[in-house]
Amino acid sequence: MIITVTKPIEEIMTNLEGYKKVFVVGCAACATKCQTGGEEAVNNMIKELKKKNKTVTGSVILDTPCDIRIAKRDLAKSREANESDVILVLACGAGVQAAEKVIEKPVLPALNPLFVGTTERIGVYNEFCSVCGECILDKTAGICPVSRCPKGLINGPCGGVVDGKCETDLTKDCVWVLILNKLKKLGKEQEIFKDYFSPKKRAKPKVVNRAGERR
Ligand code: SF4
Numbered sequence: 001m002i003i004t005v006t007k008p009i010e011e012i013m014t015n016l017e018g019y020k021k022v023f024v025v026g027c028a029a030c031a032t033k034c035q036t037g038g039e040e041a042v043n044n045m046i047k048e049l050k051k052k053n054k055t056v057t058g059s060v061i062l063d064t065p066c067d068i069r070i071a072k073r074d075l076a077k078s079r080e081a082n083e084s085d086v087i088l089v090l091a092c093g094a095g096v097q098a099a100e101k102v103i104e105k106p107v108l109p110a111l112n113p114l115f116v117g118t119t120e121r122i123g124v125y126n127e128f129c130s131v132c133g134e135c136i137l138d139k140t141a142g143i144c145p146v147s148r149c150p151k152g153l154i155n156g157p158c159g160g161v162v163d164g165k166c167e168t169d170l171t172k173d174c175v176w177v178l179i180l181n182k183l184k185k186l187g188k189e190q191e192i193f194k195d196y197f198s199p200k201k202r203a204k205p206k207v208v209n210r211a212g213e214r215r
């Protein structure tokens with residue numbers, strides 16, 4: 001899921017300068033799980049806005065604000081949203097931009113999206129995938145060196161491994177040691193350097209259709 005944190009309230013209020021009537025949009029998906037865009041977060045934001053003398057015309061928590069169809073259905077026609085001066089969105093940037101597409105109002109983000117996270121427990125999230133667009137997990141025992149090696153090394157370790165730990169942070173395992181150990185457990189350690197991976201094109205697809213074709 002997309003990991004988000006709430007922007008400092010001072011920044012949100014600065015962005016809201018000049019707007020009196022605010023409509024608040026929350027997210028029932030990732031931002032609810034992160035506790036940044038669910039019911040409690042939306043209610044807290046409304047309290048903050050009222051304290052700062054803003055008028056809150058209403059709020060909605062969209063099932064998936066990053067889906068333009070949902071935003072069109074549940075936000076675009078909302079009377080309270082259309083009566084507001086500005087839409088404040090407690091969702092990731094994908095959600096903010098879906099809102100922007102469906103309503104002729106200024107749309108502002110209330111969150112800072114950080115990364116695609118693997119949840120350990122609420123409040124502890126790992127950045128295990130950087131969404132590079134060319135997944136190599138099939139070759140690396142399901143462990144991603146692109147995201148989990150601080151140097152992003154995809155063809156084996158650097159010379160800085162110290163007793164299996166990463167030289168950049170000795171409390172953390174070197175991801176290439178983890179990969180090798182896992183391959184050994186699977187009896188596939190001979191496969192580790194069979195493939196050479198060319199440098200990753202970091203270019204991200206702008207639009208991907210159901211067949212995975214980039215446009
Ligand atoms: S290789 Fe790593 S960063 Fe790329 S898609 Fe796979 S898990 Fe994500």
Ligand code: SF4
Pocket residue numbers: 148149150151152153156157158159160161162165166167168173174175176177
């Ligand atoms: S020690 Fe391992 S994880 Fe750390 S930078 Fe080198 S290869 Fe990457």
